[in-house]
Amino acid sequence: MPTLPSAEASPPPSEPHHARQIAESFGVDAERYDRARPRYPEAMVRRIVAGSPGPDVLDVGIGTGIAARQFEAAGCRVLGVEPDERMAGFARRGGLEVEVATFEAWQAAGRAFDAVIAGQAWHWVDPVAGAAKAAQVLRPGGRLAVFWNVYQPEPEIGEAFAAVYRRVLPDAPIPQSGASDADPYSALSAKAEDGVRQAGAFGEPERWRFDWEQPYTRDEWLDQVPTTGLHTRLPPDTLREVLDGIGAAIDAVGGGFVMRFATVVVTAARTGAL
Secondary structure, three states: OOOOOOOOOOOOOOOHHHOHHHHOOHHHHHHHHHHHOOOOOHHHHHHHHHOOOOOEEEEEOOOOOHHHHHHHHOOOEEEEEEOOHHHHHHHHHOOOEEEEOOOOOOOOOOOOEEEEEEEOOHHHOOHHHHHHHHHHHEEEEEEEEEEEEEEEOOHHHHHHHHHHHHHHOOOOOOOOOOOOOOOOOHHHHHHHHHHHHHHOOEOOOEEEEEEEEEEEEHHHHHHHHHHOOOHHHOOHHHHHHHHHHHHHHHHHOOOEEEEEEEEEEEEEEEOOOO
């Protein structure tokens, strides 16, 4: 995300999967997370389903079930793996089947799947061990597809948000410019691709992109800000200062704005042999 501290920007950039306190912090307000986080393009869901040999999907880092519900609506059977019991509990209350574990430690117990997906979560998984584990549980021809929503604000609102973070959180490990980046998740995508290659059980990874946009009111945007990784662990007074600053920035552009998104997918099909 180019202007907003997030789960994706907060951990050490080289090894985010070691930042377990952040990775397992999102359940602090699971209801807000589920309500406020953006969904994924239906075109992406359809393409992943069409590129998989069957309907059985394993959702790594299922969270509250945002992506899982979209895949169920597309006709899939979804099993989730989630390290945060609070997030898993929310997903279960919505009718999803979830097992609590990190993906690296999770036991498949002989089960096999047609697709392994991870929405907004694969950077919390060791990229090589995760790809190898996915290969073990995928049927031949099965698809690994990991994806992220990339926020791409217009320059005016992007710079206004960045100014808030420069003032309130000057030392935070986040971009301090409002300039829009065509793919600020490129490092995460590249690491995922490298992990797939090192696992040695997939065809050459592909990178897909889906562009879309969503209007936000002031209250809608402020509702989702606390759900991102840096914000889940901020002291209440600091979080309030961030929210007040962002709210004022949105008021200054008329009380709402349109956020452009690029959903970036790294995907590869499992070859016949392990």
